[in-house]
Amino acid sequence: MLPLIVKRLYFSSWSGSWASKMEGRQKLLERLDVGGDPELEREKADALARIRSQIEESRRKEAEEDRQLSARFE
Numbered sequence: 001m002l003p004l005i006v007k008r009l010y011f012s013s014w015s016g017s018w019a020s021k022m023e024g025r026q027k028l029l030e031r032l033d034v035g036g037d038p039e040l041e042r043e044k045a046d047a048l049a050r051i052r053s054q055i056e057e058s059r060r061k062e063a064e065e066d067r068q069l070s071a072r073f074e
Contacts, residue, residue: 002040005032006047019058026051 009025029048034040 002034002043002047005029006043009051017058017062019055019062022051022055022058026055 006029009022009029011021014021026048029044029051032044034044
């Protein structure tokens with residue numbers, strides 16, 4: 001069940017910053033109570049690590065795109 005919940009945190013369309021939207025969903029996953037089940041705790045930790053990494057990568061890409069866009073207008 002947890003993999004399905006994690007899968008549904010992702011979205012296929014959005015406006016604005018993907019990273020900002022995912023940070024909100026990351027917070028939801030952080031608050032998810034898995035009842036102390038060690039297997040679910042591990043799956044949750046793995047999913048959070050993956051999401052954090054994706055958010056960081058998205059932030060880097062967004063910053064680079066902003067720099068390139070700014071350079072065009074200088």
